[in-house]
Amino acid sequence: MPELPEVQTVVDTLRPRVVGRRITKVHLGRHDILTPSDVDLEQVLTGRTIRDVSRRGKRILFLLDNAERFYIHLGMTGHLSVESRSAALAPHTHLQLHLEARGAPELRFVDPRRFGGIWWLGNSDDEDDDLGPEPLRLRPAQLRRLLSKTKRPIKSALLDQTVVAGLGNIYADESLFAAGIHPLTPTNLLKQDQVSRLSRAIKTTLRRALRHRGSTLRNYRDANGDTGNFQKLHRVYGREGEPCRKCRSPVQKIVLGGRSTHFCPSCQSR
DNA sequence: GTCCATGTTCTTTA
């Protein structure tokens, strides 16, 4: 469900409802959703106040008042919400954090497919050692350097979180369309001006998606339970056979690295 | 029953 625009929207809707609130009770529904799995989450979280919520790549970082931290990754179907403790519990609710506030709210983490999870960091500061730069702060020279190392198709490189952190299947396809680059283009064959265009295209695509609060394809909701609207503005993703919004040629869908990949064969020639 | 899905990681193949 979540790529950078969706994760950022979750963070933005979560922050005003949890920052400054004390955690009074913790319920972890299942242990295999937590890494490391032997952390006593109830012990480390109960009584702490949430000082901040932020995003790094697709990770949602929680900072506590004692400077310890953890992050939640939504995987494909993860969902965070703040609601009343008396509200019906959705199936596959894996974590509940009671918050000290009017209306007796709790933070809930639901994830049917369990590709997401909770990572306890404690005081360590290596939460993003394995992630590439933030795409919204990417400089073209930096992207050129990251891409020069490999021959694989550019679409696959964009999905690699160690190259750029936050793009997923939707925004990789949309960014390549915006840059006019064919998804199968070997990364090391991209010209300098193509990489510059791609760098700009990634930013404009993500900013547009952020303005529209992300894409809801199936079940994505922000922390308030609201859907995104950007799916209506997708130019290629999910539009196989439909006319390209620029040139009217039918949008093509191929499988690349096991992921569906959408592009306009005429606007994104090889 | 089949296929597909916004993600990541491990294994197999070339």
Next chain:
DNA sequence: CTAAAGAACATGGA
């Protein structure tokens, strides 16, 4: 050795 392809994870909707 490396890179790319494929499978796996688990669930639900079309």
